[in-house]
Amino acid sequence: MYDLIIIGGGPAGAAAAVYAARKRLKSVLIIKEFGGQSVVSSDIQNWIGTPSISGADFAKSLKAHVFAAKGEVLEVKEGMQVERVERSGDHFIVSAGAEKFETRSVLVATGMSRKKLEVAGADTYENKGLTYCASCDGPLFADKDVVVVGGGNAGFETALQLLAYCKSVTLLHNHTNYKADPVTVEGVLNDPRMHGALNAHIKEIKGGQFVTSVVYTDGASGKDIEIPAEGVFAEIGHYPSTNFVKGLVELNEFGSIITDPRTQRAKIEGIWAAGDCTDAPYHQNNIAGGDAVKAVEDLYLWLKGGVKNWWAIQGSNL
Numbered sequence: 001m002y003d004l005i006i007i008g009g010g011p012a013g014a015a016a017a018v019y020a021a022r023k024r025l026k027s028v029l030i031i032k033e034f035g036g037q038s039v040v041s042s043d044i045q046n047w048i049g050t051p052s053i054s055g056a057d058f059a060k061s062l063k064a065h066v067f068a069a070k071g072e073v074l075e076v077k078e079g080m081q082v083e084r085v086e087r088s089g090d091h092f093i094v095s096a097g098a099e100k101f102e103t104r105s106v107l108v109a110t111g112m113s114r115k116k117l118e119v120a121g122a123d124t125y126e127n128k129g130l131t132y133c134a135s136c137d138g139p140l141f142a143d144k145d146v147v148v149v150g151g152g153n154a155g156f157e158t159a160l161q162l163l164a165y166c167k168s169v170t171l172l173h174n175h176t177n178y179k180a181d182p183v184t185v186e187g188v189l190n191d192p193r194m195h196g197a198l199n200a201h202i203k204e205i206k207g208g209q210f211v212t213s214v215v216y217t218d219g220a221s222g223k224d225i226e227i228p229a230e231g232v233f234a235e236i237g238h239y240p241s242t243n244f245v246k247g248l249v250e251l252n253e254f255g256s257i258i259t260d261p262r263t264q265r266a267k268i269e270g271i272w273a274a275g276d277c278t279d280a281p282y283h284q285n286n287i288a289g290g291d292a293v294k295a296v297e298d299l300y301l302w303l304k305g306g307v308k309n310w311w312a313i314q315g316s317n318l
């Protein structure tokens with residue numbers, strides 16, 4: 001019987017593993033591989049304490065840190081995918097391939113994948129002007145014309161971030177109404193460098209070595225319109241990797257695990273979640289790592305102190 005099973009090898013899973021090992025929790029880290037989503041990035045510039053690191057080196061440093069901390073108490077199972085977590089009495093059974101692990105607590109840190117644009121040029125220009133993360137890549141497009149594809153809150157928040165440094169931002173939305181909150185829409189569209197195009201269906205991303213323009217079809221007239229742009233930011237949705245806990249923990253309408261942000265507890269005793277698989281609104285490496293640390297601090301007290309209703313005692317709804 002393990003104290004803790006951590007699932008996922010991104011910054012959340014790695015941070016949790018380091019803290020669990022230092023607290024001498026008998027634990028297992030089950031991962032497909034180290035690194036997480038930003039492993040494909042050529043240059044991560046906001047991992048605190050590290051001004052610049054490639055995604056590949058980021059993955060290596062997470063792995064090195066976990067192995068430096070692991071000691072005798074943490075096992076690392078690399079190249080494995082968790083298929084199911086089930087409750088069994090007062091503990092859980094985690095299934096990965098032919099193996100089953102019994103544990104008193106589980107920390108889910110399996111992140112998410114982003115919905116990709118499926119238009120001509122999208123594959124060619126990914127990371128050559130087309131990106132899926134404004135906080136990560138926005139500053140690279142200072143003083144340039146950029147396009148945001150989306151029309152929900154994430155699209156507008158992306159546009160708002162980009163207005164801090166870009167020359168102009170054009171937001172293309174394929175419906176006749178924005179899905180974002182009206183107050184957000186109004187605030188963002190008020191900026192004179194911001195242009196919103198409704199019923200605008202992105203058709204192609206064009207360029208040479210890097211993106212130079214975007215073509216979209218105007219749904220009202222049926223005409224194709226080409227606009228100059230050096231950056232394209234797609235915010236068209238994401239898929240949290242949470243299928244293996246469906247029915248066990250409470251998920252929101254997008255499939256993200258609903259957590260108490262003070263403790264990272266899911267809505268079931270004994271399960272915590274951290275990083276991009278949760279319903280937290282912001283998705284960054286530092287946030288994922290920090291949330292995982294918070295989770296381990298809390299589950300340690302729960303495991304050792306038997307303080308089962310720790311937050312309930314202090315007035316939590318969970």
Ligand SMILES: Cc1cc2nc3c(=O)[nH]c(=O)nc-3n(C[C@H](O)[C@H](O)[C@H](O)COP(=O)(O)OP(=O)(O)OC[C@H]3O[C@@H](n4cnc5c(N)ncnc54)[C@H](O)[C@@H]3O)c2cc1C
Nearest residue numbers: 008010011012036037038082110111136275276283284285
């Ligand atoms: C292209 C790109 C660039 C980015 N650049 C930056 C940046 O520069 N700075 C920044 O702060 N943020 C960046 N981000 C965002 C950042 O990568 C995420 O916020 C962060 O990775 C979330 O970490 P996580 O640990 O929660 O999840 P993830 O990084 O998604 O890691 C989850 C891990 O769990 C594994 N996993 C999933 N399901 C299972 C399963 N069933 N069993 C076992 N393992 C499983 C996955 O393979 C993955 O390795 C970027 C994102 C993208 C897409």
